Amino acid sequence: MTAISVRHLSKTFGRFQALKGVNLEIRQGEMVALIGASGSGKSTLIRHLAGLERADSGQSVVEIFGERMQASGRLAPGARRMRREIGVVFQQFNLVSRLPVLTNVLLGVLGRIPSWRGTLGLFNPEEKALARSALARVGIPNVVWQRASTLSGGQQQRAAIARTLVQQARILLADEPIASLDPASARRVMDVLSDINAKEGITAVVSLHQVEYARAYCPRTIAMRAGQVVYDGPSTALTDDFLKDLYGLEAEDLTLPGGDEAAEVAIARPIPSSKPQAGLTPVAAV
Numbered sequence: 001m002t003a004i005s006v007r008h009l010s011k012t013f014g015r016f017q018a019l020k021g022v023n024l025e026i027r028q029g030e031m032v033a034l035i036g037a038s039g040s041g042k043s044t045l046i047r048h049l050a051g052l053e054r055a056d057s058g059q060s061v062v063e064i065f066g067e068r069m070q071a072s073g074r075l076a077p078g079a080r081r082m083r084r085e086i087g088v089v090f091q092q093f094n095l096v097s098r099l100p101v102l103t104n105v106l107l108g109v110l111g112r113i114p115s116w117r118g119t120l121g122l123f124n125p126e127e128k129a130l131a132r133s134a135l136a137r138v139g140i141p142n143v144v145w146q147r148a149s150t151l152s153g154g155q156q157q158r159a160a161i162a163r164t165l166v167q168q169a170r171i172l173l174a175d176e177p178i179a180s181l182d183p184a185s186a187r188r189v190m191d192v193l194s195d196i197n198a199k200e201g202i203t204a205v206v207s208l209h210q211v212e213y214a215r216a217y218c219p220r221t222i223a224m225r226a227g228q229v230v231y232d233g234p235s236t237a238l239t240d241d242f243l244k245d246l247y248g249l250e251a252e253d254l255t256l257p258g259g260d261e262a263a264e265v266a267i268a269r270p271i272p273s274s275k276p277q278a279g280l281t282p283v284a285a286v
């Protein structure tokens with residue numbers, strides 16, 4: 001089943017075109033990396049997938065599980081309901097810092113309970129148990145009563161992922177979730193994302209700055225440059241040479257300093273040796 005379908009997606013801010021006719025299909029249960037240099041349009045694309053941004057009027061279409069979320073720059077009447085299927089994790093500012101972690105995670109149920117209950121913070125024991133088990137699921141069962149502001153960056157990201165579990169999202173969009181983290185924390189966050197993708201079958205789209213993480217965790221990568229998809233295929237095919245073909249000098253910004261050896265130490269997973277597969281061509285060159 002197709003989880004996300006995007007056709008002719010274009011977005012213009014003022015006179016600047018941030019997305020230029022993006023087309024992509026993501027099947028249910030896939031884990032897909034979105035890579036690209038700064039300004040290539042990754043966040044803008046993710047915001048459209050999340051129903052947080054409207055595309056240019058024209059042919060742009062975004063569908064979630066076969067249902068239209070927006071078309072021609074208009075959100076569909078069901079867009080709000082569809083957003084509940086989609087959990088979003090950002091690089092920063094994911095949590096309400098003054099609230100306990102448990103309350104932050106419980107915010108994931110807001111879409112499913114009467115608004116008066118949410119406003120008063122009246123969560124029932126089952127919901128609280130769900131939030132606790134989500135925190136255990138992401139490996140931080142002991143921070144339940146801590147204020148969110150006291151968590152490390154990696155713990156905050158994992159709590160944000162726990163909130164999407166409580167939300168019972170079927171799609172998880174993570175916009176540079178590891179960009180501000182040290183390698184060990186980044187690895188733990190990617191491990192959690194990979195694990196819930198594998199075990200819960202949650203479709204995951206993760207924007208990343210370094211291709212090594214894409215190769216280690218995501219079978220498929222969509223690479224963007226200047227608002228366009230320039231490659232969509234197996235992550236293992238994204239060798240350093242292929243990246244140079246796609247990005248020229250910008251390719252240096254998309255790899256960890258120190259090459260594959262340093263990446264293996266940082267990621268602590270063997271980076272698949274990545275000979276380009278026959279017939280793989282950048283999308284733009286097709």
Ligand SMILES: Nc1ncnc2c1ncn2[C@@H]1O[C@H](COP(=O)(O)OP(=O)(O)OP(=O)(O)O)[C@@H](O)[C@H]1O
Pocket residue numbers: 013014016018036037038039040041042043044045
């Ligand atoms: N609300 C906005 N108003 C004006 N320009 C915007 C807006 N949002 C994004 N842009 C521009 O669109 C382009 C794409 O931005 P976007 O944030 O999607 O890139 P990105 O690939 O996510 O970059 P980064 O890796 O730095 O987060 C950039 O040039 C950005 O300045």
